[in-house]
Amino acid sequence: MTTGRTGAPSAVEFKTETLTSYEVGSKNRFFGNRLQVNGSAFYYVYGGYQVGNINISDIIGLTAFTAISAPARAYGGELEISFQPTPRDRIGINSSYTKAYFVDRREQAVPGSTRTFDYYFSRKDIPNVIPFRTQVNYDHDIDLSDGSSITLHGDVRFLSTFYSAPLRQNLVDGALDAARTGSQFVEDVTATWRSRDNRLSLSAYVRNVSNNRYNINAGVNLAGVNATGQGLIAATRELSDPRTYGLVLSTKF
Structure with missing residues (x-):
């Protein structure tokens, strides 16, 4: 059960959500295992992809949250490169692309509403799917005279x-801008000391070094109507974690 557009109870019945996935990939090593290159590509077919917390009410000040569904597709790929130029240095690159979108939105009825799926999802792209991601990392090992070591990451x-x-x-x-998160860079650094027998370690870390606060989630709902009959928005935003730092002490028995 959920609430309909007027807030009255409404029964919601969903077809089974299904997933058919296709994936192909390759793993490769070169130069005496110093270089590793892995790649993969995928294509997903979703039946009845379900999304929740959708406000289907048209009454100002009333929220009637429910879950709705539509078929969806997703495709993309991932490239992973690891290179060890020296015995003490490691460089890694991990990059991915994902395109995820709903299909047949205009044909999908919404329980408790007279409208179809495309009214509540005017963009075909599935929210909160980041198209491009890339991470570059570097590690350097330092051997100390007492047999312990330090790894800088x-x-x-x-x-x-x-x-x-x-x-x-x-x-x-303005709703488009409220829901949009621009491209971002986030940096992390870590220094880890390990004892000679690897039974004791101490790590110092700083995450989000530049203290970059960006939107990771948004809520955009109807707050009123302007003179032309267009809906005004009430937007809420959830920000990413700020710069954090700390120490982690670990031991093995």
């Missing part, structure tokens, strides 16, 4: 522009 992640909320057809243009 740093990585930079790139996230491309994505939209984190579904957008109704009747909302003003």
Whole structure:
């Protein structure tokens, strides 16, 4: 059970969500295993892809959250490269692309509403799917005279522009900006000391070094109607974690 557009109870019945996946890949090593290159590509076919917390009410000030579904497709690929130029240095690159979208949106009825799926999802792309991701990392080992060691690690992640909320057809243009998160860079660094017998370790870390706060989730709902009859938005945003740092002490018995 859920609530309909007027807030009255409404029964919701979904067809089974199914997934058929196709994937092909290759793993390769070169130069005496110093270089590793892995790649893969995929294509997913979803039947009845379900999404929740959708407000289907057209009454100002009333929220009637429910789950709705539509068929969906996703395709993309991943490239993973690991290179060890020296016995103490390691470089890694991991990059991926994903395109995920709904299909047949206009043919999908919405329980509790007289509208179809495309009214509540005016964009065919599935929210919160980041198209491009790339991470570059570097590790360097330092051997100390007492037999212990230190590993220095740093990585930079790139996230491309994505939209984190579904957008109704009747909302003003500002809704697109409210749901949009621009491309971002996030950096992490870690230094780890390990004892000679590897039974004791101490790590110091700083995550999100540049203190980059960006939207990771948005809520865009109907808040009113302007003079032309377009819906005004009430937007909420969830930000990423700020810069954090700390120490981690570990031991093995």
